[in-house]
Amino acid sequence: xxxxxxxxxxxxxxxxxxxxxxxxxxxxxxxxxxxxxxxxxxxxxxxxxxxxxxxxxxxxxxxxxxxxxxxxxxxxxxxxxxxxxxxxxxxxxxxxxxxxxxxxxxxxxxxxxxxxxxxxxxxxxxxxxxxxxxxxxxxxxxxxxxxxxxxxxxxxxxxx
Ligand SMILES: Cc1cc2nc3c(=O)[nH]c(=O)nc-3n(C[C@H](O)[C@H](O)[C@H](O)COP(=O)(O)O)c2cc1C
Numbered sequence: 001x002x003x004x005x006x007x008x009x010x011x012x013x014x015x016x017x018x019x020x021x022x023x024x025x026x027x028x029x030x031x032x033x034x035x036x037x038x039x040x041x042x043x044x045x046x047x048x049x050x051x052x053x054x055x056x057x058x059x060x061x062x063x064x065x066x067x068x069x070x071x072x073x074x075x076x077x078x079x080x081x082x083x084x085x086x087x088x089x090x091x092x093x094x095x096x097x098x099x100x101x102x103x104x105x106x107x108x109x110x111x112x113x114x115x116x117x118x119x120x121x122x123x124x125x126x127x128x129x130x131x132x133x134x135x136x137x138x139x140x141x142x143x144x145x146x147x148x149x150x151x152x153x154x155x156x157x158x159x160x
Pocket of ligand 1: 008009010011012013014015057058059060061062089090091092093094095096097135
């Protein structure tokens with residue numbers, strides 16, 4: 001089973017969180033995972049993935065233009081029925097990262113993907129829409145990113 005983690009990142013913060021989430025996916029076990037900048041997507045691996053985790057910096061309380069461009073131009077992939085999840089990084093707690101997550105989930109639904117937040121049922125981190133990493137206050141919360149990755153991987157295995 002495969003999971004792709006796709007991200008855009010200009011100053012490295014979203015990339016760093018993507019790699020933490022990858023660690024969590026690996027911790028789940030029996031999953032091949034690739035973490036890829038949107039500039040360098042392994043198309044075959046992406047198409048073969050049962051799960052795709054999308055990560056974006058929060059720009060003007062929404063997704064990055066790079067993420068929007070990739071989604072708009074990704075019609076070569078058939079993502080129908082795959083499990084999708086989202087994470088975002090932001091500077092401020094009220095900076096609009098939840099809106100960025102909703103925008104990603106919205107786009108994934110248009111593509112026919114199943115969407116999963118990671119859930120609150122398992123307790124902390126309580127990811128209502130997906131994982132949010134606030135740079136100023138979450139410097140020591142890297143484990144939450146790993147746990148998010150592990151939960152998405154567990155759900156992919158449960159469904160597929
Ligand atoms: C053009 C631009 C717009 C941004 N807008 C927001 C914003 O609306 N809210 C916020 O909390 N942070 C905002 N930020 C900060 C970034 O979301 C934050 O630094 C992010 O972690 C950067 O990710 P990166 O290092 O992967 O590029 C903005 C940054 C840029 C460059």
